Amino acid sequence: MSIIYFLIGCSLFLATCFLGAFFWAQKTGQNDDLHTPSMRILLDDNDELPDEK
Amino acid sequence: LEQLHRINPAVIYCRVDFLKKQLNIRFDHHKLSLQQLVELLYDIGYEPVISLQDIIKKQNLVNKDRLVSKIAVAGFCFGNVMLFSFPEYLGISSFEHSFQYFFGLINLIICIPVVFYSGRGYFISAWNNLKNKTLNIDFPLALGIAVLFIRTAVEVLTKTGAGFADTLCGLVFFLLIGKFVQKKTYHHISFERDYRSFFPVAVHIVNDGVEKPIALGQLQTNQRIIIRHNEIIPADAILLKGDALIDFSFVTGESVLVNKTLGEIIYAGGRQTGEAIELEVIKPVSQSYLTQLWNNEAFTRKQDNRMQTFNEKVSKYFTVVLLIIAIASLCFWLPVDVSKGFAAFTAVLIVACPCALALSTPFTMSAALSIFDKNRFYLKNAAVVEQLARINTIVFDKTGTITTDEGNNVKFEGRMSAEQAMLVYSACINSIHPLSRLICRFLGKRERLPVADYKEVPGQGILARINGHKLRLGSGKFVFNQFDKSINSTQVYVIIDDVYLGYFIFSHHYRDGMEEVSELENFYQLYLLSGDHDHERTELRQFFPGADRMRFQQSPQDKLDFIQSLQQTDAKVMMVGDGLNDSGALKQSDLGVAVTDDVNNFSPGSDAILDGTSFSRLPDFLKFSKDTIKIIHFSFLISLTYNLTGLSYAVTGNLSPLTAAILMPLSTVTIISFTSIATHVAGKKRKLI
Numbered sequence: 151m152s153i154i155y156f157l158i159g160c161s162l163f164l165a166t167c168f169l170g171a172f173f174w175a176q177k178t179g180q181n182d183d184l185h186t187p188s189m190r191i192l193l194d195d196n197d198e199l200p201d202e203k
Numbered sequence: 204l205e206q207l208h209r210i211n212p213a214v215i216y217c218r219v220d221f222l223k224k225q226l227n228i229r230f231d232h233h234k235l236s237l238q239q240l241v242e243l244l245y246d247i248g249y250e251p252v253i254s255l256q257d258i259i260k261k262q263n264l265v266n267k268d269r270l271v272s273k274i275a276v277a278g279f280c281f282g283n284v285m286l287f288s289f290p291e292y293l294g295i296s297s298f299e300h301s302f303q304y305f306f307g308l309i310n311l312i313i314c315i316p317v318v319f320y321s322g323r324g325y326f327i328s329a330w331n332n333l334k335n336k337t338l339n340i341d342f343p344l345a346l347g348i349a350v351l352f353i354r355t356a357v358e359v360l361t362k363t364g365a366g367f368a369d370t371l372c373g374l375v376f377f378l379l380i381g382k383f384v385q386k387k388t389y390h391h392i393s394f395e396r397d398y399r400s401f402f403p404v405a406v407h408i409v410n411d412g413v414e415k416p417i418a419l420g421q422l423q424t425n426q427r428i429i430i431r432h433n434e435i436i437p438a439d440a441i442l443l444k445g446d447a448l449i450d451f452s453f454v455t456g457e458s459v460l461v462n463k464t465l466g467e468i469i470y471a472g473g474r475q476t477g478e479a480i481e482l483e484v485i486k487p488v489s490q491s492y493l494t495q496l497w498n499n500e501a502f503t504r505k506q507d508n509r510m511q512t513f514n515e516k517v518s519k520y521f522t523v524v525l526l527i528i529a530i531a532s533l534c535f536w537l538p539v540d541v542s543k544g545f546a547a548f549t550a551v552l553i554v555a556c557p558c559a560l561a562l563s564t565p566f567t568m569s570a571a572l573s574i575f576d577k578n579r580f581y582l583k584n585a586a587v588v589e590q591l592a593r594i595n596t597i598v599f600d601k602t603g604t605i606t607t608d609e610g611n612n613v614k615f616e617g618r619m620s621a622e623q624a625m626l627v628y629s630a631c632i633n634s635i636h637p638l639s640r641l642i643c644r645f646l647g648k649r650e651r652l653p654v655a656d657y658k659e660v661p662g663q664g665i666l667a668r669i670n671g672h673k674l675r676l677g678s679g680k681f682v683f684n685q686f687d688k689s690i691n692s693t694q695v696y697v698i699i700d701d702v703y704l705g706y707f708i709f710s711h712h713y714r715d716g717m718e719e720v721s722e723l724e725n726f727y728q729l730y731l732l733s734g735d736h737d738h739e740r741t742e743l744r745q746f747f748p749g750a751d752r753m754r755f756q757q758s759p760q761d762k763l764d765f766i767q768s769l770q771q772t773d774a775k776v777m778m779v780g781d782g783l784n785d786s787g788a789l790k791q792s793d794l795g796v797a798v799t800d801d802v803n804n805f806s807p808g809s810d811a812i813l814d815g816t817s818f819s820r821l822p823d824f825l826k827f828s829k830d831t832i833k834i835i836h837f838s839f840l841i842s843l844t845y846n847l848t849g850l851s852y853a854v855t856g857n858l859s860p861l862t863a864a865i866l867m868p869l870s871t872v873t874i875i876s877f878t879s880i881a882t883h884v885a886g887k888k889r890k891l892i
Contacts (some may be wrong), residue, residue, distance in 0.1 A: 151299065158309070162283065169279045176272055186221045193205065 204249060211235060211243055226251075254400045270386070274379045277321040280313045281372040287313075288369045292861050307359035310368035318352045322375045340518035340561050343525055347556030348375065354549045367553060370863045374558055377871045385565035385585045394583045395808050397502075398472070398494050398783055401453075402437050406430075409481065424484050431479045438471045438484045439491045445480030449473040452602050453782040454493055454734075454759075460640065472783055496759045496787045512589050513835055514564050518557065525555050532854045540856075547856035553863055554849030559842030559874040563835055564589075566875050570882035571831045574891050579814035580824055581802065587810050589835075590794045591828035593775050597723065598766060598788065600780035601733035604798045605713050605720075605746075607815070612712060613645040617705010619697070625649050627697060630667040630674050634659055638695055638738060642707055664695075673700050713746075716819020721746035723822055728774065732757050732765060734784050763787035779821075783807055823889045830885035837881070838874050845870035 175181060204226055207214040213235035218227045226249075230240060244251055287306045295303050322345075329345035332338055348371065355366030393400075405416045409427045419437055422428070427443065430436055436449070447463040454472035463469055469482065471491035488494060496502075529551040536544035568585030575582055582588060599605055619627070629652040631639040636659075656668035664677015675682055675698040682696040695707040723729060724747075731747050737755035747753050754765065762780075766788045769776050778785065778792035781799060786807040789795030795809040798818060806812055813821070849866050852858050886892045 151302075154302070155305070158287075162309075165279060165283060169275060172275050173272060176275075181271070183220045183222070186219055189221055190205070190219075 204244075204247075207243070210247070214240075253404045270379065270383055273321040273324075274376070274383060276316050277372060277376040277379055280317045280321075281369070281376040284310050284313050284369045284372045288365070288860075288864070291365045292864075303365070304359075304362060307362075307365055307368075310366065311356055311359045314352060314355060314368050314371055317372050317375050318348060321379060322348050325378070338519045338522045339515055340521075340557060343518065343522045343552075343555070343557050344378065344561060346552055347558075350549050350552040351556075354553070365860050367860050367863055370553065370860070370867050373864070373868055373871075374556060377558060377868075378561060381562040381565040384569040389581055392581050392802055392812055394810065394812065396806065397497060397786065397808055401435070401472070401783060402488070403435055406437050419488055422484060422488055424487060426484050428482050428484060429479055430475045430482060432475060432477060434475055436469055436471055436473050436475065436482065438488045439486040440469055440471075440482035440484045442467050442469055443481045443483055445478055447475060447480050448477045449475055454784050493759060493783060496763070499760075499763060499787055499790075502787075502790055512564070512586060513832065513839075514560070517560070517839065521557060521560070525552070528555070528850065528854070532856075535854075536856060543856040546858075547854055550853035550856060550858035551850060554853045554858060554866065555846045556867075557842065557846070558867060559845060559870040560839060562871060563838035563842060563874050563878055567831050567834050567838065567878040567882055570879050571827070571886075574827070574882065574886040575824065578820055578824070578891050579802075579817045580820070581812045581814075583810045587794065588828050588831055590775075590810070591777070591825065592832040594727065594777040594794060594825070596728040596730070596769055596774040596776045598730040598732055598769070598776055598778045598792070600762075600778075600782070600785045600788075601731060601735055601739075601743075603781035604779055604785075605717055605731075607712060607714055607800070612710045613641050614708045614710070615645075615705060616708055617697070617703075619704050623699055623704065625652060626669050626672055626674055626699060627676065629654060629669050630657070630665050630676060633657055633667075634665055636661075636738075638707075638709065639665070641709065642695065645707070674698070714815065714818045716821075717746055719819050720821050723825070724748065727825075728752075730754070730765075730769075732762050732788065734758070734762075759784040759787050763791045766791045779813070780809075781806065820891070823891060827885060827889045827891055830889070831882060834878055834881045834885065838878050841877060842870055842874055845873070 204219050205217045207217045207228070213231045214228060215231060216227070216229035219225075220227070226244075228240065235243075241251055241253075287310050290302065290306060325341050325345040325348060328339070328341035332342050351367050351371040351374070355368050355371060358364035358366040402419060405418050406422060407414050407416050407429045408422070409429055414429060422438060428437075428440065442463050442465055444465070447467075447469060449461050449463060449469060451461055451470070451473045453474070454470065460476060461473070468485065470493060471486075471488070472493045486492075489497075529548050532551055533544050533548040536547050565585060568588045571588045572582055572585055575588075582591075624646055628643060628646045628649045631642045631646075632651055633654060634640075652669050654667055654669050656666070658666040660666075660677070660681060664681035665674070667674045667676075676695060679694065679696060682698055694709070697704045697706060721729065729747055729749070729752060731743060731753040733753070733755050734757055735755060737753075740753060740755070743753060754761075757765065762785060766776050766778060770791075770793070775794075776792040777794040777796060778788045779796045779798060780786075780789055781797060785797075789797065789807055789809045794811070796811045796813050797806040797809040798813050798815055799806040800815040802812055802814060845866060849858075849862070852862055883892065
């Protein structure tokens with residue numbers, strides 16, 4: 151049953167990665183505006199969009 | 204807007220935020236000046252709002268407390284701790300006992316960020332409470348969190364038990380959710396506007412015949428300014444040149460355009476209509492008649508918690524009782540069994556932790572807020588709902604609040620030839636009385652005949668001799684020497700050469716639903732404050748029948764003082780206003796409501812913004828707010844029941860982690876669902892959904 155120690159370690163590590171990803175998204179402002187992107191898809195982009203950053 | 208780079212390559216990056224109605228632009232300022240950018244935006248039809256007051260920065264500051272991150276951490280830990288607590292609850296066989304300690308240890312480690320990162324705010328708030336010698340709900344919460352953590356740590360490290368790690372994480376998680384729900388922000392509405400967002404950013408000054416724009420902040424006394432059609436006069440000034448016809452409705456509440464003669468002082472905030480005028484500034488912008496209102500202490504005082512909320516009142520007693528029970532059970536067990544004494548003491552603090560109580564208000568209020576929101580009544584925050592329920596006096600502004608822009612309708616009952624109309628016009632044009640002005644406007648521009656003999660009796664009528672004709676215009680009393688009290692509208696009778704021609708009738712247009720609103724008189728004290736003259740007194744009496752309920756010709760300062768005097772008689776005052784002249788009263792009142800016909804337009808700083816179309820629903824809003832308070836009271840009873848159940852276990856010192864782990868989320872879920880459903884039902888009952 152000692153495999154459980156390893157499995158728990160893996161699960162915690164994975165979960166922490168997701169938490170970290172969420173923090174990153176939050177910090178870079180990806181959750182600041184949840185409304186506009188849904189409308190932006192309706193815009194025509196006949197030439198390539200400028201780089202975001 | 205996001206294609207700006209195609210129109211002008213100097214624009215590098217463009218992002219629109221629809222809800223906030225904002226545009227973020229990055230551009231090369233070597234190739235494109237800020238002015239050119241603004242002109243570009245103007246050309247494509249999106250004129251930016253240029254304002255002295257930085258509302259956007261203020262709005263962005265609000266969301267800086269990292270609540271979402273705290274919830275994420277608490278939620279993450281809650282989920283994991285639950286997982287590691289299950290083996291304990293389901294029973295671990297004796298040969299797997301090494302796991303028990305391992306799981307306990309992991310739980311303890313996971314709890315650390317919950318307590319010290321997510322729960323930090325509660326400790327800080329509790330500490331501030333102690334310093335100020337007050338007790339609010341954060342104190343027992345912080346105590347509960349601390350006790351849960353310490354007991355868990357002790358039990359795990361001494362291998363005496365599993366601890367309450369999942370209860371702890373769940374508690375913090377739910378509490379933070381409650382906090383999050385309470386924080387609704389309207390991105391497109393600002394509640395913090397003052398005169399700076401109403402006034403222009405710059406003004407044109409004339410220096411030796413040369414005209415140049417300067418920023419409003421640099422405007423000094425004795426400078427000459429030019430104000431064009433539809434521009435706002437930014438500072439008190441003397442009229443030097445031009446025909447000033449000024450709309451003061453926003454500033455003084457006076458609904459009729461005011462004609463100013465050369466050399467007269469014009470107060471800041473008026474809007475010029477007509478040709479360009481030249482003025483000499485006599486007072487700096489911040490010292491003007493209107494703007495000095497913002498120097499009043501009502502504006503420097505902290506806005507929050509003008510009324511003690513139910514939660515604050517209850518939690519004081521709650522905390523005291525909780526501590527008494529906890530210490531009593533400690534004292535009871537101590538002589539018998541020391542460890543049991545501490546077990547009982549900590550168990551009481553854990554189980555009575557007022558989680559459900561702390562959640563009942565935010566969930567009820569946020570549900571209420573969204574119902575108000577659907578009816579176009581936008582509240583600044585959830586606490587305003589509770590304040591709304593405790594109002595007992597309502598003060599209305601007149602112009603713009605209960606009257607609308609369509610304002611006055613003039614009709615002439617009777618027959619009048621074109622020549623006679625010209626006579627009436629020529630007489631009325633000499634008078635500055637609002638009714639005379641309305642008659643002139645109604646008759647349209649006509650030839651102005653020379654007046655031979657002119658006499659005006661203030662507030663009554665005009666006697667004039669024009670082209671040999673004798674004119675007699677005015678009230679029934681003035682014209683016929685008799686007064687019919689039954690008439691409910693303003694009428695001006697016309698007699699030319701002793702022949703009665705008919706009368707002008709002025710029907711005032713009040714907001715739809717004014718009848719319903721005036722029925723509030725049965726439950727509330729209604730007052731009317733107007734900056735206008737009292738020529739509508741008779742019409743308004745039907746809405747404000749009580750004695751001494753209407754006050755006219757009130758300056759902005761008078762309005763503020765009146766609210767203050769009401770408050771000194773223990774009235775909880777709601778001020779309903781719309782203009783800058785109401786700003787002081789809105790701020791001074793216990794609840795300021797700004798009425799506006801377009802929420803995107805300027806509205807003065809207030810606690811709530813009411814769309815003009817929903818004005819008639821005001822009585823329903825007030826009733827509904829009282830319902831929500833009842834819901835909060837009831838959910839308090841529910842949470843007390845849970846606490847008492849838990850306490851009966853706790854005082855015996857036999858609280859198992861499983862009981863706590865079931866009781867806490869169960870009470871939380873009950874409260875959340877009860878408040879949401881009950882608020883919904885109450886909203887249905889008041890026909891708000």
